[in-house]
Ligand SMILES: NC(=O)NCCC(=O)O
C-alpha cells in the first residue's frame with residue numbers, strides 16, 4: 338500500500354518543514370514539497386497538523402508477573418492502546434524466569450506472539466552467577482542491548498551492590514546499556530515496616546515509606562558505581578528532584594548518564610494516594626512513588642533544559658480487583674500505573690502547551706532520543722527516506738479528555754481520569770499501515786515484530802578514552818616525576 342501525507346508540518350527532532358511524505362512498502366520513501374500522488378495511493382490531508390515519528394516508549398511491563406499478580410495488559414491489548422495514543426514501538430522489560438535469563442527471554446517471546454506493533458526487550462538481571470553473565474552475552478547476540486538492575490524490591494528483584502557492580506562490568510564488556518531502578522531497597526523495607534506499624538496501612542503509606550532522598554541516595558550510588566566501571570548508565574523512572582540532581586551533576590562532569598522520567602511524574606502528584614476512595618488511591622501506587630508537586634515542576638524544567646533526556650511510562654497495569662489485595666496493607670498493592678496510551682498526549686499538554694518545549698523537542702523526548710540511545714536510529718525516531726514508516730498525525734486543535742471509559746487498555750481505572758488535552762493523535766501509521774484513524778483501531782494480533790537492538794551503540798563511542806580517568810579520577814592521576822638526571 339502506498340500512502341501520501343499531504344501538506345502537514347513534518348516535525349523531526351532537528352527541525353520542521355511543510356512537506357509531503359510518501360510511504361511505500363512499510364518505509365518512508367520521500368519527504369518533499371508538492372509530491373505527485375501515485376495512482377492508487379491513499380491520500381491523507383494533514384494540513385494544520387504535525388507529521389511526526391511515532392512514539393517510542395522505552396519502559397513498559399506488559400503481562401508482567403509481579404507482586405503475586407500478572408499485569409492485565411498483554412502484548413496485544415497494551416500495544417493496541419499504545420497505537421491509539423501514537424506510540425508505534427515500545428521496549429518491554431523481560432524478567433528472568435526463576436532467575437534464568439534465557440528462559441525469561443523465551444517466555445517473553447511467547448507472550449509477544451500476539452504483538453500488533455514493533456517491540457524490543459530489555460532484560461532484568463535479578464541475581465548473579467557465571468550463567469547470568471554468559472546469558473547476558475548470549476542475549477546481546479539475540480537483539481537485547483540493555484539490562485536493568487533493581488536496587489529496590491528487597492526479597493524479590495533487588496540485587497546487592499556487589500551483584501550490581503558485576504553486572505555493570507559485564508554491560509561494559511558486551512556494550513550493553515546498564516539501567517537502574519534507583520531506590521535504597523534496604524531502607525525502603527525499614528520505612529515500610531515503620532509506617533505500617535505506626536498504623537498507616539492505606540495507599541498513602543506507600544508515599545510516606547519511601548521518601549525521595551532514598552531515591553537520591555540510590556541514584557547517586559548507581560551513578561558513582563557506573564563511573565567507577567566507566568560504563569553508560571540509564572536511570573529509569575526518575576521521580577524526584579533528588580534523582581534529577583544526581584543525574585544532572587553526573588552529566589555536568591561529562592559522565593554518560595541518561596535520566597528517564599515517566600509521564601505520571603509530569604502530570605500527577607502524590608495527593609492521589611490520599612484519595613479516600615481506595616480504588617483511586619491504589620491506582621496511583623507505583624515505585625518510586627509519584628511525588629509532591631514541587632518535584633513535578635523540577636522534572637519538567639529538567640526535561641526542557643536537557644538535564645533529562647526522554648519520557649517513558651513504566652506502563653504496568655493492575656486493575657482495581659488486583660490492586661484490592663493491598664486493601665489492608667499498602668506494602669502488597671501491586672506497583673504500577675498506566676500510560677502507554679496517554680504518554681504522548683500528557684507530554685504534549687504538560688510540555689508543549691505549557692510553552693516549555695517546541696514540537697521538535699517533543700519529538701526528541703518521545704521518540705528520537707530513545708531511538709538514538711538504544712541504537713535504533715535512523716531506522717526509528719525520524720521522518721526521513723529509508724526510515725520505518727512509523728508516523729503519526731497530531732492535530733493541535735482537537736480537544737479531548739482522558740478517561741477509563743474511552744481508553745483502550747484493559748485496566749478499569751486511569752490515573753489521568755478527566756485530564757483535558759488540547760491536541761490529539763488523529764492518525765497512527767505503523768510500518769506503513771494505517772492502524773488508528775477516526776477513532777478506530779485496525780490491529781491484528783501476531784503482526785508485530787521483534788526489533789533487534791545492536792550493542793555498542795552511540796553511548797559507547799570513544800568510551801575507552803575515558804578508562805584512564807575512571808581508574809584515576811581527576812586529581813589522583815599518578816604524576817610522572819622527572820628526575821634531575823632525565824633532564825641532563
Ligand atoms: N514501577 C512500578 O511501580 N512497577 C513496575 C516495576 C518497576 O519498574 O519497578
Ligand SMILES: [Zn+2]
Nearest residue numbers: 518573574624
Ligand atoms: Zn523500576
Ligand SMILES: [Zn+2]
Nearest residue numbers: 396397398651
Ligand atoms: Zn518499570
